[in-house]
Amino acid sequence: MLAASTRLLRLLSLLAARPAWTCAELAERMAVTDRTVRRDIAKLRELGYTVDSDAGPWGGYRLRAGARVPPLVLDDEEALAVAVGLREAALSGVLGGDQAALSALLKLRQVLPPRIAERLGEWDDALVRLPWSAEPQLRPGMLLELAAACRRGERARLSYCDGAGRSTVRDVDPYRLVHTGRRWYFVARDVERGWRTFRADRVERLQPTGQPVQITDPPDAARLVSHNTANGPYPLSATIRLPLPMDQALRVVPATVGTHRPDGPDATLVDIGGPDADGLARYLLGLATPLRVVGPEPVRQALARRARELFEENA
Numbered sequence: 266m267l268a269a270s271t272r273l274l275r276l277l278s279l280l281a282a283r284p285a286w287t288c289a290e291l292a293e294r295m296a297v298t299d300r301t302v303r304r305d306i307a308k309l310r311e312l313g314y315t316v317d318s319d320a321g322p323w324g325g326y327r328l329r330a331g332a333r334v335p336p337l338v339l340d341d342e343e344a345l346a347v348a349v350g351l352r353e354a355a356l357s358g359v360l361g362g363d364q365a366a367l368s369a370l371l372k373l374r375q376v377l378p379p380r381i382a383e384r385l386g387e388w389d390d391a392l393v394r395l396p397w398s399a400e401p402q403l404r405p406g407m408l409l410e411l412a413a414a415c416r417r418g419e420r421a422r423l424s425y426c427d428g429a430g431r432s433t434v435r436d437v438d439p440y441r442l443v444h445t446g447r448r449w450y451f452v453a454r455d456v457e458r459g460w461r462t463f464r465a466d467r468v469e470r471l472q473p474t475g476q477p478v479q480i481t482d483p484p485d486a487a488r489l490v491s492h493n494t495a496n497g498p499y500p501l502s503a504t505i506r507l508p509l510p511m512d513q514a515l516r517v518v519p520a521t522v523g524t525h526r527p528d529g530p531d532a533t534l535v536d537i538g539g540p541d542a543d544g545l546a547r548y549l550l551g552l553a554t555p556l557r558v559v560g561p562e563p564v565r566q567a568l569a570r571r572a573r574e575l576f577e578e579n580a
Contacts, residue, residue, distance in 0.1 A: 441486035499538030
């Protein structure tokens with residue numbers, strides 16, 4: 266019985282490792298006969314795994330999603346990754362509620378091998394999390410509801426509450442969800458106003474209308490969110506030039522702070538929003554990296570003035 270169970274786990278691991286296997290390949294990898302492979306495939310199906318098969322000498326077996334969730338087989342690194350992900354979801358409430366993530370984490374920890382549980386404990390001991398008590402949370406199920414709307418390809422009626430507390434109802438064509446590492450944003454085409462980004466935690470309701478839509482001119486969703494979060498709330502915007510390629514510039518100024526575009530192979534232009542010229546100058550000085558202010562002139566002058574003051578203080 267033990268050998269048969271171990272063999273089933275090995276077979277399941279092989280099926281999950283690549284799209285398709287022939288019966289002969291599985292038999293060779295497991296050192297069993299073709300008949301044993303076919304019998305074990307039948308047992309996996311009884312357990313709830315959906316294993317498709319193609320007849321003929323070139324046919325084979327494929328593992329696909331089934332109608333219910335069967336047992337999973339994870340290696341050490343995969344189990345640790347899933348446990349850490351569940352822990353973060355439970356602590357941050359990123360999915361709108363922590364009960365499902367916490368329940369799944371508790372079930373997983375009960376069956377983790379001691380070596381994996383120990384590594385997860387080391388992660389817990391080393392991690393320090395600042396409280397996000399003031400951060401608004403998604404209501405339970407909203408993230409899945411928005412994702413389903415993006416997938417359906419039909420117009421929806423959006424009830425939304427903006428930052429000032431004003432509620433509006435508008436027809437939108439859902440497109441994508443974008444996660445910035447702190448918040449989720451819903452990208453959709455407002456029928457009357459064009460492309461917009463909506464904070465997912467401010468969505469009150471999303472009701473399908475049954476009207477199919479085809480989006481033929483989609484924007485870069487991540488870039489749109491980056492631009493709106495970096496420049497939207499601020500009365501002033503400046504453009505700077507960093508003598509760095511795009512990948513390095515993104516490490517200096519995150520995508521949630523500025524909108525990036527290449528200026529040749531070794532430089533990047535970044536648009537950054539701020540409350541005023543002096544505030545932008547303080548931020549740019551804090552980057553502690555060479556840069557040039559392309560405009561506007563008040564930001565350039567404020568940066569020069571602050572740089573002189575800093576030099577005089579340390580002279």
